Amino acid sequence: MINDEDENAYQSLAAAIGGEERWAFGTGFDDPLAGIDTTVPADLDAAALAEQCLALGDDALVMAQRLGLWCSNAPELEDEVAIANIALDLLGQARMVLTRAAQADPSVRPPSAPAHVPDEDALAYFRDPHEFRNVRLAALDPDGDFGVLIAQLCAFTEYRITRLDDAQASKDPVLSAIAIKGRIEATYHREYATGWLIRLGDGTDESRRRMVSALSIIWPYLPDFDREVFDAALSRASLEAPPQQPAPFVDERTPLIEEMQSLARAIPEATW
Amino acid sequence: MSGRAYDIAATVCDPELPMLTLHDLGILRGVDDEGGRVIVTITPTYSGCPAMAEIRADIHRALTRAGYADVDVRTVLAPPWSSDDITAEGRATLAAHGIAPPHRANNRTPLTLITRTSRPSCPQCGSSDTTTLSAFGATACRDLHRCNACLETFEQVKAI
Numbered sequence: 001m002i003n004d005e006d007e008n009a010y011q012s013l014a015a016a017i018g019g020e021e022r023w024a025f026g027t028g029f030d031d032p033l034a035g036i037d038t039t040v041p042a043d044l045d046a047a048a049l050a051e052q053c054l055a056l057g058d059d060a061l062v063m064a065q066r067l068g069l070w071c072s073n074a075p076e077l078e079d080e081v082a083i084a085n086i087a088l089d090l091l092g093q094a095r096m097v098l099t100r101a102a103q104a105d106p107s108v109r110p111p112s113a114p115a116h117v118p119d120e121d122a123l124a125y126f127r128d129p130h131e132f133r134n135v136r137l138a139a140l141d142p143d144g145d146f147g148v149l150i151a152q153l154c155a156f157t158e159y160r161i162t163r164l165d166d167a168q169a170s171k172d173p174v175l176s177a178i179a180i181k182g183r184i185e186a187t188y189h190r191e192y193a194t195g196w197l198i199r200l201g202d203g204t205d206e207s208r209r210r211m212v213s214a215l216s217i218i219w220p221y222l223p224d225f226d227r228e229v230f231d232a233a234l235s236r237a238s239l240e241a242p243p244q245q246p247a248p249f250v251d252e253r254t255p256l257i258e259e260m261q262s263l264a265r266a267i268p269e270a271t272w
Numbered sequence: 273m274s275g276r277a278y279d280i281a282a283t284v285c286d287p288e289l290p291m292l293t294l295h296d297l298g299i300l301r302g303v304d305d306e307g308g309r310v311i312v313t314i315t316p317t318y319s320g321c322p323a324m325a326e327i328r329a330d331i332h333r334a335l336t337r338a339g340y341a342d343v344d345v346r347t348v349l350a351p352p353w354s355s356d357d358i359t360a361e362g363r364a365t366l367a368a369h370g371i372a373p374p375h376r377a378n379n380r381t382p383l384t385l386i387t388r389t390s391r392p393s394c395p396q397c398g399s400s401d402t403t404t405l406s407a408f409g410a411t412a413c414r415d416l417h418r419c420n421a422c423l424e425t426f427e428q429v430k431a432i
């Protein structure tokens with residue numbers, strides 16, 4: 001039932017069914033920490049907590065954006081679904097920790113963000129690319145190479161588990177709870193990524209050649225993390241750590257973030 | 273957990289698995305009727321679950337319709353939801369609707385490396401000869417399998 005006076009078919013549908021909250025594609029998202037006790041414990045260093053939340057949030061947001069670009073470009077429909085679902089989990093984590101960062105220390109909110117924009121969107125869309133705190137590995141562009149994506153995702157997931165373990169020990173109950181939940185999701189992502197690493201590394205001559213090349217591409221971007229499981233997966237895949245090379249001097253984050261921010265910056269009053 | 277307000281909130285259905293109530297899915301953590309004010313506590317299945325706002329609204333609507341004027345729906349993140357929290361009735365309902373119930377998740381023990389060994393039985397013909405097509409599916413909470421006996425493709429609630 002489309003109302004002629006309403007140009008937006010989704011809004012008409014939502015009105016007919018009973019409220020736009022029924023639609024994941026509705027015209028607004030509600031606070032990802034809605035209904036949670038968000039008091040910041042008084043004995044915590046709020047600025048340090050905000051920093052930790054921003055780093056966790058930016059890693060997840062940038063990786064989710066990079067993974068989202070695989071939609072319609074993955075080798076199989078099943079992998080497309082998998083990659084999009086991993087991105088969705090990471091985006092959910094990003095929304096919660098970015099919101100938490102601004103609750104802990106409101107000064108992290110960029111002053112250029114219009115007042116009506118919620119904190120998570122202000123941080124995602126109105127900071128400049130150089131202000132993001134993500135690891136370079138998350139922004140790395142696999143350029144359509146599925147092997148590079150798998151190597152990137154394997155390393156990123158292990159790195160994220162290390163960081164979530166740190167966050168789990170936080171004295172902030174909200175960050176700790178987000179991290180415990182996120183870690184369960186990350187271990188599920190790890191199963192997908194290491195499954196492919198082993199299949200390709202230990203597969204045909206061609207798949208092995210491609211994985212060896214993929215590892216050499218991601219290796220200079222490896223952040224510091226607990227390597228135990230990652231190294232075990234490499235060995236199960238009959239792969240070895242390549243010789244260390246310096247990372248190329250290429251800024252892959254700026255174009256990724258500029259694209260992500262383009263709509264929100266061009267039309268700050270836009271809703272989706 | 274009991275009481276009239278709980279019974280009402282417990283019968284609200286999940287928007288993405290509409291054959292399950294919130295109670296069956298195990299995301300309803302508590303309902304406190306404080307004499308006129310009802311506080312409902314829920315937990316998300318996944319961090320990126322897009323259905324939380326709808327679930328909150330549905331609970332609100334159901335309780336308001338039942339005469340509760342003051343309803344507050346709160347969220348807790350800890351302890352995290354696990355597919356192990358789905359009730360026995362919920363598992364039976366899933367199977368009856370062609371969705372395989374999850375095997376035990378074991379999230380609460382440390383994981384070392386790739387442990388996925390359990391395969392669901394086909395909810396159509398019951399065969400245990402099934403193949404995982406994808407560890408992810410149409411929503412954050414489901415994955416995809418195929419039965420090698422009856423050749424039907426079917427979903428399972430992800431064990432997490």
